Amino acid sequence: MATSIYVGNLSWSATQDGVEALFKPYGDVLSVNLISDRETGRARGFGFVEMDESSAINAISALDGKEVDGRALRVNKAEPKKPAARRW
Numbered sequence: 001m002a003t004s005i006y007v008g009n010l011s012w013s014a015t016q017d018g019v020e021a022l023f024k025p026y027g028d029v030l031s032v033n034l035i036s037d038r039e040t041g042r043a044r045g046f047g048f049v050e051m052d053e054s055s056a057i058n059a060i061s062a063l064d065g066k067e068v069d070g071r072a073l074r075v076n077k078a079e080p081k082k083p084a085a086r087r088w
Contacts, residue, residue, distance in 0.1 A: 002030050003056035007063075008046040008074035010034070019047060026062060027055020048078055 007019065016032045023029050034047035051059060056077070064075040 001053060002050045003053045004078035005049045005051065005056050005060060006046065006074070006076055006078040007049055009071050010043070010045050010047065010073070011069035011071055012043045012045060013069070014043065014045075014047075019049060022063065022068065023049050023051065023059050026059035027051050 005023075010019070014034060016034055019034065020029045020032050023032075028051065030050040030052075032047065032049050035044045036042060037044055049059075060075050060077065063073055066073050066075075
């Protein structure tokens with residue numbers, strides 16, 4: 001079963017290919033989704049990677065806190081998005 005991994009504190013110049021290469025040594029990367037601002041298209045500095053569960057555990061333990069492009073990555077298991085409070 002696939003596990004979604006949150007990757008935060010990415011450099012603004014991070015690419016999907018670059019993030020995939022970073023995770024590839026820990027197992028097959030099923031998908032990479034880097035988040036960008038809807039209006040400007042500018043990278044927001046975080047994204048999600050999908051891997052099988054055992055590979056994800058290895059990648060999280062190896063990459064959390066690792067410095068890439070001068071920034072310490074935050075890597076952990078992605079949590080489901082909480083529903084937003086209703087605004088009236």
